[in-house]
Amino acid sequence: MIAWPWARQALLTLTVSLFALGAYAQAPAQQEFTPSVGQPGKDVVWVPSPQALVDKMLDMAKVTPNDYVMDLGSGDGRTVITAAKRGARALGIEYNPDMVALSRRNAAAAGVADKARFVQADIFKSDLSQATVITLFLLSDLNVKLRPTLLSLKPGTRIVSNTFKMGEWEPDETFALGCDTYCTAYFWIVPAKVEGKWKLAQGELTLKQEFQMVTGTLKNGNNTQPISGGRLRGDEIRFTAGGAEYRGRVLGKAIEGTVKTSAGAAAWSARR
Numbered sequence: 001m002i003a004w005p006w007a008r009q010a011l012l013t014l015t016v017s018l019f020a021l022g023a024y025a026q027a028p029a030q031q032e033f034t035p036s037v038g039q040p041g042k043d044v045v046w047v048p049s050p051q052a053l054v055d056k057m058l059d060m061a062k063v064t065p066n067d068y069v070m071d072l073g074s075g076d077g078r079t080v081i082t083a084a085k086r087g088a089r090a091l092g093i094e095y096n097p098d099m100v101a102l103s104r105r106n107a108a109a110a111g112v113a114d115k116a117r118f119v120q121a122d123i124f125k126s127d128l129s130q131a132t133v134i135t136l137f138l139l140s141d142l143n144v145k146l147r148p149t150l151l152s153l154k155p156g157t158r159i160v161s162n163t164f165k166m167g168e169w170e171p172d173e174t175f176a177l178g179c180d181t182y183c184t185a186y187f188w189i190v191p192a193k194v195e196g197k198w199k200l201a202q203g204e205l206t207l208k209q210e211f212q213m214v215t216g217t218l219k220n221g222n223n224t225q226p227i228s229g230g231r232l233r234g235d236e237i238r239f240t241a242g243g244a245e246y247r248g249r250v251l252g253k254a255i256e257g258t259v260k261t262s263a264g265a266a267a268w269s270a271r272r
Helices: 003-026 052-061 078-083 098-112 140-151
Strands: 068-070 089-094 116-120 133-136 157-161 172-176 182-189 196-200 203-210 211-218 221-235 236-241 243-253 254-261 264-271
Touching: 052 078, 052 133, 052 157, 052 182, 052 196, 068 078, 078 089, 078 098, 078 116, 078 133, 078 140, 089 098, 098 116, 203 221, 211 236, 243 264
Parallel strands: 068 089, 068 133, 089 116, 133 157
Antiparallel strands: 157 182, 172 182, 196 203, 196 264, 203 211, 211 221, 221 236, 236 243, 243 254, 254 264
């Protein structure tokens, strides 16, 4: 019969298809990645930050919808997702691709996938210049390694670390949650660079800078006064000299502000 070879081929195709379908149905479903505390990473093992501390870290940085938050070593994404829930744009930089995929699923489940983004990358090779807030949970030696990059960011950039400091760069604020481990947040504001000589209408200001701490002298004619209480908070500077209290804003090669004396307040300015 002419139809027999065609029917035999159809039967063979149907048999193979049914066998393949059965094999597929019996194959175990691929399990989604689940992180475990202490799992090794590129530079550190993974330990999740307590959610209460994440909330406090973002409080200390005063995160708003105007911010762009970058979390370095973002793990399961909780810090990025929490920032996104506050309306901020947020980016997690994570070396483990499985954690990146997990973070994206978590962001989608939280309804913030439009604001919370995650990339698989090396934090030491990433561009951080657009961030207004940096969060991290790394070891102290890694923080110190990152420190030159962080200090080169725009003055006023806020940085918050879980548990680990930045070597000699002392934090501007510290908060302890009160639990047993990984419960302390340290906060810094990137200071403007002011070291050097500045010309004033009435003399010369010489500043020395160690991170946000400032020392130096104010010279007026033959009278030279040491400055005390010198400190930077981003681009804001304050110090006392000769009984007068100086406050100002650093604007590149200029400082503009007010000086308060017993006679009242007046404007002051300085130029490099």
